Amino acid sequence: MQIKVNGVQQTFNGDPEMPLLWYLRDELRLTGTKFGCGIALCGACTVHKNGEAIRSCVTAMRDMAGAEIMTIEGLGQNGLHPVQKAWMQVNVPQCGYCQPGQIMQAVALLNGKKKPTDQEIDEAMAGNICRCGTYQRIRAAIKTAAEGRV
Amino acid sequence: MNAIENVSRRSFLKGLVSVGALVLSARYYPELVWAEGLPKDTHADLATLHPNVFVGIDTDGTVYIVAHRSEMGTGIRTSLPLVVADELDADWKKVKIDQAIGDPRYGDQNTDGSHSIRSFYDVTRQAGATARFMLIQAAAQQWKVAPGECVTELHVVVHRPTGRRLGYGELAASAAKLPVPRQEQLQLKSKGSWRYIGKGMPSIDLEQLCNGKAVYGMDAHMDGMVYASIEHPPVIGGKVKSYDDKEALKVTGVRQTISIDPFKPPPAFQPLGGVAVIADNTWAAFQGRKKLNIVWDNGPNETYDSAQYKKELQETARKPAKVVRSQGDVDGAFAKGGKVMEAEYYVPLLAHASMEPMVALAEFRDGKVTAWAPTQNPQAVQDIVSTELGIAKEDVICHVTLLGGGFGRKSKPDYVAEAALLAKKLGRPVKVVWTREDDIKFDYYNAVAAMYMRAALGADGKPLAWLQRSVFPPITSIFDVNAVYGDPGHLQQGWTDVPFDIPNLRVENGPAKAHVRIGWLRSVANIYHAFAVQTFADELAHAAGHDPLEYLLDLIGKPRTIDFKNVDYPNYGASLQTYPWETGRLRRVTEMVAEKAGWGKRKLGKGAGLGIAAHRSFLTYVATVVEVEVNDQGEIRIPRVDTAVDAGLVVNPEITRAQFEGAAVFGTSVAKTGEITVTKGAINQSNFSDYPVARINEAPLQTNVYIVDSSAPPAGVGEPGVPPFIAAFCNAIFAATGKRIRELPIKNQLSGASLAGG
Numbered sequence: 001m002q003i004k005v006n007g008v009q010q011t012f013n014g015d016p017e018m019p020l021l022w023y024l025r026d027e028l029r030l031t032g033t034k035f036g037c038g039i040a041l042c043g044a045c046t047v048h049k050n051g052e053a054i055r056s057c058v059t060a061m062r063d064m065a066g067a068e069i070m071t072i073e074g075l076g077q078n079g080l081h082p083v084q085k086a087w088m089q090v091n092v093p094q095c096g097y098c099q100p101g102q103i104m105q106a107v108a109l110l111n112g113k114k115k116p117t118d119q120e121i122d123e124a125m126a127g128n129i130c131r132c133g134t135y136q137r138i139r140a141a142i143k144t145a146a147e148g149r150v
Numbered sequence: 151m152n153a154i155e156n157v158s159r160r161s162f163l164k165g166l167v168s169v170g171a172l173v174l175s176a177r178y179y180p181e182l183v184w185a186e187g188l189p190k191d192t193h194a195d196l197a198t199l200h201p202n203v204f205v206g207i208d209t210d211g212t213v214y215i216v217a218h219r220s221e222m223g224t225g226i227r228t229s230l231p232l233v234v235a236d237e238l239d240a241d242w243k244k245v246k247i248d249q250a251i252g253d254p255r256y257g258d259q260n261t262d263g264s265h266s267i268r269s270f271y272d273v274t275r276q277a278g279a280t281a282r283f284m285l286i287q288a289a290a291q292q293w294k295v296a297p298g299e300c301v302t303e304l305h306v307v308v309h310r311p312t313g314r315r316l317g318y319g320e321l322a323a324s325a326a327k328l329p330v331p332r333q334e335q336l337q338l339k340s341k342g343s344w345r346y347i348g349k350g351m352p353s354i355d356l357e358q359l360c361n362g363k364a365v366y367g368m369d370a371h372m373d374g375m376v377y378a379s380i381e382h383p384p385v386i387g388g389k390v391k392s393y394d395d396k397e398a399l400k401v402t403g404v405r406q407t408i409s410i411d412p413f414k415p416p417p418a419f420q421p422l423g424g425v426a427v428i429a430d431n432t433w434a435a436f437q438g439r440k441k442l443n444i445v446w447d448n449g450p451n452e453t454y455d456s457a458q459y460k461k462e463l464q465e466t467a468r469k470p471a472k473v474v475r476s477q478g479d480v481d482g483a484f485a486k487g488g489k490v491m492e493a494e495y496y497v498p499l500l501a502h503a504s505m506e507p508m509v510a511l512a513e514f515r516d517g518k519v520t521a522w523a524p525t526q527n528p529q530a531v532q533d534i535v536s537t538e539l540g541i542a543k544e545d546v547i548c549h550v551t552l553l554g555g556g557f558g559r560k561s562k563p564d565y566v567a568e569a570a571l572l573a574k575k576l577g578r579p580v581k582v583v584w585t586r587e588d589d590i591k592f593d594y595y596n597a598v599a600a601m602y603m604r605a606a607l608g609a610d611g612k613p614l615a616w617l618q619r620s621v622f623p624p625i626t627s628i629f630d631v632n633a634v635y636g637d638p639g640h641l642q643q644g645w646t647d648v649p650f651d652i653p654n655l656r657v658e659n660g661p662a663k664a665h666v667r668i669g670w671l672r673s674v675a676n677i678y679h680a681f682a683v684q685t686f687a688d689e690l691a692h693a694a695g696h697d698p699l700e701y702l703l704d705l706i707g708k709p710r711t712i713d714f715k716n717v718d719y720p721n722y723g724a725s726l727q728t729y730p731w732e733t734g735r736l737r738r739v740t741e742m743v744a745e746k747a748g749w750g751k752r753k754l755g756k757g758a759g760l761g762i763a764a765h766r767s768f769l770t771y772v773a774t775v776v777e778v779e780v781n782d783q784g785e786i787r788i789p790r791v792d793t794a795v796d797a798g799l800v801v802n803p804e805i806t807r808a809q810f811e812g813a814a815v816f817g818t819s820v821a822k823t824g825e826i827t828v829t830k831g832a833i834n835q836s837n838f839s840d841y842p843v844a845r846i847n848e849a850p851l852q853t854n855v856y857i858v859d860s861s862a863p864p865a866g867v868g869e870p871g872v873p874p875f876i877a878a879f880c881n882a883i884f885a886a887t888g889k890r891i892r893e894l895p896i897k898n899q900l901s902g903a904s905l906a907g908g
Contacts, residue, residue, distance in 0.1 A: 015402050015433070022433040026377070031369035032362020034554070035432070036505050037586040041838040044505055072362030084360045091352050091804060094223030094812055096359030097366060097505040097554030122847035129838060131505045131555050132223045133815025135846040136853060137808070 003064045005030070006074030016062035020054075021045045023061055024071060032072035032100045036129070043128030046101035047071045053108035055127075072100035075107065083107050086145035094132035102128045106142050115146050191547075192216050192248040199322040201284055201330045203255055204234055204277040211305065211319030213240045216248045218256035219266045220526045221355065222504075222556035223812075224868045225805035226266045228354045230274055233267075233801060236346040237278030237339055239302040240318070247354055252528025252548035260527040262561045262670065263722065264768035264866025267801055271864050279336045281325075288325035289316045304345075350802035355552065367524030367551045368583070370511040375579035376405060378572050379435035382424040382592050385448040385831035386666050387415065393425050397441035403434025407442070408575055410568065416631045417667055419534045421568045422592060428576065432583050448831055454665035456499065456598070456828040463600035463662055464494060466621045471660035472635060475646045475717045478654030483615030489607040491693055493686055496893040497678035499826035500596040501841055502671055506554020507589040508565035512572075513579040518545040519570045524553040526561040534563055535570040546570075557816075558670040562594050590841050591833040594669025595826055597622040601682035611694025612704055615654040618686075620645055620679060623664035634661035636675070638718040644679030644765060644873060646717050649733050650687075651707025666828065672816055676767040676873040681894065684763035684877030689890065698881065699744050699762055706764070709734025722769055728863055729769045735796050739773040739858060740764040743794035746856055747775035757781055759885025763877035768866030771796040771858075774814075776850075776878040780886045784900040788818065788879070791853040793871060798862035806867045807855040813871025814853045819843040821876045825895045 001012045005028060012023060024030045024047070033056055036044030040055035047056045048070040075081045080088075083106050093099045102125070109116055109124040116124065121139055130138065144150060194214040197206025206214040215234045221227035227247060235245050250256055258269065282302055289307035290297040293314060300307050306315045341348075358364040383389055389412035398404055405428045412423035425442055429435035484490065510523040512535075519535050528548040536543040553560055569582040584592075599622035605613040625640060626633040636659045638646070646657050671677070691701030712731040714721075721729060740762070744750075749760060757780045764773035777790040791814045800806050823842045827834045835841040880891035883900070891899055 017437075018431075018433045022431055025369075026431040026433070029371065030362075031365075031371075034366075034506070035368060035583075036507075037838050038436075039586075039837060039839070042505065042586075076361045080357075080361065087360045088352075088356050091356065091808065093353070093356065093359035094225075094808060095221075095505065095553060095555045096223070096355070096364055097368075099359055100362045103360065118851075125846045127845075129505065129843055129845060131503060131557075131816075131819075131843060133812035133818075133844070133849060134808070135815060135844075135849040136811055136851070138846065 001065050004068045006070055006077060012061055016060060018061050019057050020059045020061060020064060021056040024056060030071050030073050034097055034100060043105060044098050044101040046104040048104060048108060053105050072104060081107060082150045083110065083145045085150040086141040089150060090137045090141040090144055092134050092137040092141050094134055098128060098130045102138055110146060191251050194248050199326040201280045202277050204274060205281045207281060207318055207322045209319050209322050211244055211317055213245045214248055215245055216250050218250040218259055220261040220550050220553055222553035224809060225353050225802055228351060229802040229805060230266060230270055232346045232351055233271060233274040234278040236344055237275045238282050239304060241305040242351055244305060249550050252532045254529060259529050260561055262526055262558060264868045267864045275338055276336060279338050280331055283331045283336055284325040284328050285318055285321045287328050288321045292324065347801050350804050364552050366506055366554045367509045368506050368554065370522035370551055372511060372513055372579040375511065375581055377429050377432045377435045378426045378580050378582045379439045380424050380426045380568060381439050381442055381444060382422040383446055385451050387449040387451050389423055389447050390425060391445040391447045393442060393444040395442055398427055398438040401434055401438040401441060403430040404438035405429055408572060410571060417628050419530060419562050419564050421564055421571060426572055451665045451831040454828055454831045463621050466660040467600040467602040467619050471619050471658040473656060474641050474659050475657035480615050480617055480654045480656040483654040484606050488614060491690055492604045493689055493892060495601040495682040495685065497599050497681060499598045500671055500820060500824045501590050501593045501826050502557045502559035503841060503843055504555025504557055504559055507586055508584040510566040510569040511579060511581040512569035514574040517541060520547045521566055521570060522549045522551055523566045524551050524560055525563050525566060526556045527563065531563040531566045534567045538567050538571055539574055557672045559593060562669055587836045590835050590837060594667040596671035596677060597668050599678035603682055603686040605690055607694055611696055613652050616652045617656050618648065619658040619660060621660035621662050623662040623668050625668050625670060627664035628667050634663050635659055638720050640675040642719050643675035643767060644683060646719055647712065647731060648683055649712060649736055650705040673767055673869040673872040677820060677876060680765045680873035681877050684765060685880055688881040699749050702762060702764060703737060703740060706733050706737050709737060724769055735771040736764050736766055739771045739794040739796050742856060743773040743775050743792050747792035749775060757886055759882045761878040761881025761885055763874040763881060765874040767870045767873055770865040770867065770870040772870045772874050774874040774878040776882040778882040778886050780883060788850040791850040794856045796858035796860050797865045797867050798860050799864040800857055803857055806857060809867045810855040810871040811853045814875050815844050815849045817872045817875035817879065818849055821879050821894055822896050
């Protein structure tokens with residue numbers, strides 16, 4: 001099976017039931033994508049598949065043929081993405097473990113909505129848990145990026 | 151290796167210890183440990199100028215500072231090195247941080263109890279000042295001038311009369327030949343000349359935390375490693391009777407299974423036992439585990455049922471118990487009558503649910519263990535691994551990765567011991583990965599607690615008598631199977647130190663036996679104690695017809711120092727001379743937050759209300775006002791939180807604010823939905839589906855943090871925001887709805903609270 005990850009073509013021959021998360025982490029060693037819950041409840045594993053945010057922990061490799069995947073490592077490979085810059089500017093992370101997922105989700109949000117409202121931010125980001133409780137800074141960083149203040 | 155072994159390091163450390171001993175309680179300060187032959191494990195160790203364990207300076211001017219505390223999001227890996235850098239007058243851009251392995255030479259490394267800055271503030275200042283002293287001496291020698299004519303500016307020594315300058319890198323080699331100064335020779339910088347202390351810096355890991363390159367325990371890797379997932383006994387203290395792994399071994403990628411012995415009580419930090427599935431990747435290990443067929447012997451805790459246990463705790467709380475603080479004549483005052491108020495409060499078991507589940511990588515080679523772990527306590531890793539494997543503590547090298555959250559759970563290294571045991575059995579590196587379900591079901595839970603409160607109000611509405619009694623299975627039960635009473639270290643947490651100015655006051659604690667592993671969770675016993683005390687205060691205010699803020703200030707009374715003469719009050723390990731319990735500081739944050747929050751002045755809509763609470767924990771005084779809105783469906787929104795904080799000297803204000811913002815979210819989770827229940831000894835919850843934590847749409851929309859400009863010595867900031875938030879939140883719900891919250895979680899009290907707010 002062919003899959004493109006962060007612009008690089010890869011061949012996968014393993015268990016087709018294996019979720020993308022573990023292929024990224026254990027086989028490609030792209031460990032920026034995190035394991036948090038395993039059942040799509042926390043968003044720590046969020047990556048982009050063909051530009052859409054997905055939960056890689058419940059997305060089996062059998063559904064990945066021909067897919068283009070972007071992880072947090074790919075997002076900033078040509079210099080930090082404006083959303084990453086906004087995250088730094090607002091000092092969002094505490095422990096940081098959920099932040100790759102938060103950032104990938106926020107990038108997907110801003111790709112679809114240039115100036116999201118609080119309500120739209122809630123709807124888009126409610127699937128991503130931050131146990132440290134950085135939500136108010138996540139919201140501020142999304143607005144910072146949306147307004148081009150980076 | 152170009153290290154110049156300055157023999158006088160020893161005398162430095164002696165100096166450090168002797169001064170440290172005046173300031174710090176015994177368990178915290180670095181011990182004298184320059185035993186020869188220790189691995190040279192930090193860049194600081196190897197640097198040209200290396201006057202103590204925390205600092206190294208190379209000839210290129212790079213300053214290495216050792217972070218010996220664990221980074222789990224509190225910014226300690228930045229803030230404590232910042233103190234060293236300040237006293238060194240170092241350019242922060244030329245500083246590199248070394249993360250220490252577990253090693254007693256650093257003193258205490260258990261990053262817990264919100265005491266990293268407090269316990270190591272003086273030590274790290276001295277560490278930086280020592281290097282600066284030696285650099286000045288070296289420059290003065292080179293210039294043949296008196297050291298008193300020399301000062302430091304950013305990363306340079308300057309000869310004031312002539313303006314000559316020498317960089318730290320240029321001076322490192324000559325400074326390294328000088329004797330390390332004695333403690334009394336050091337001159338610490340004055341407050342006015344601080345570069346970083348009180349101003350702060352962003353996390354040194356900030357970019358890596360945003361680009362996916364930060365390395366957590368989950369991301370640790372060794373060549374040739376395999377992966378393990380462990381099926382633990384579903385009931386604590388249970389064991390494997392028999393198991394069949396035929397189907398498990400058929401799973402692609404599964405290599406073998408290994409049975410792990412149960413612990414011998416008390417559990418402490420021993421592995422729980424069970425069956426490990428070893429595989430080529432994490433997924434295969436998880437899948438293999440599902441195919442195991444295990445027959446368990448559940449052991450004596452199989453009879454434990456949390457609903458029944460709750461009734462027993464509440465019964466105990468209604469009966470006279472052990473007196474842990476008493477003043478005046480409480481029984482006499484109650485006998486006089488007046489308006490007597492009673493209330494009972496209850497908080498269930500709580501899980502930590504850090505975003506990164508427990509995980510550890512370990513290798514056993516040549517009789518030594520090398521572990522990579524997200525641990526809050528690498529020395530405890532050394533202890534438990536050496537015990538489990540029967541090797542010397544020094545033969546356990548514990549590298550500390552970043553932690554994907556900790557909240558107290560990762561101070562208990564049972565999961566690292568599992569990895570070490572399996573590594574020894576397998577003869578190759580192994581990474582043990584817990585699932586979220588493992589994390590929720592095999593936690594060291596914050597204790598379930600029942601509180602009984604009683605007060606007699608005088609004609610002015612103020613209490614003449616006050617009785618409070620708490621019952622909870624103690625944390626000490628993980629170390630002592632017979633422990634049933636709270637130890638002073640946990641009774642101090644918002645209980646024996648109830649700060650109210652009441653003539654007749656008694657504090658009691660009743661017995662409770664633990665049937666799960668009890669542990670400390672962000673603010674620990676303060677969670678349930680502050681909930682009871684600060685909610686009861688609010689109840690009395692309403693009963694007396696007083697404004698809750700005014701009533702709370704009346705209860706706190708005039709500024710005074712609480713007298714603990716007949717109370718076993720450890721004061722979080724700090725001396726009462728240096729850190730007295732000052733009610734004036736609690737008053738001040740209460741008045742401050744009320745003013746900032748517009749208490750009594752804001753117009754609130756239908757279904758909205760404000761609640762207030764004030765609490766001291768970890769030596770920090772915090773008052774919080776929470777605004778809630780509750781709609782007709784019982785759904786709760788938290789539009790605004792205001793928190794005033796007196797944490798003494800604050801090294802890093804921005805990171806400190808973030809800690810209190812986060813505490814409001816953590817408190818929201820605890821109060822609204824946090825609940826672990828147990829049936830037949832097994833935990834009922836499993837994941838974020840049935841142990842929900844606050845999401846962005848449920849968290850406070852805006853938390854404003856006000857830091858008091860304080861001249862008091864530094865205190866904790868990681869935990870103290872949680873307790874007053876919870877009580878203020880519940881008091882706000884009462885103000886908004888008339889519904890009094892006496893039991894957590896709120897979701898069981900208000901039907902809509904279990905739903906996402908919005």
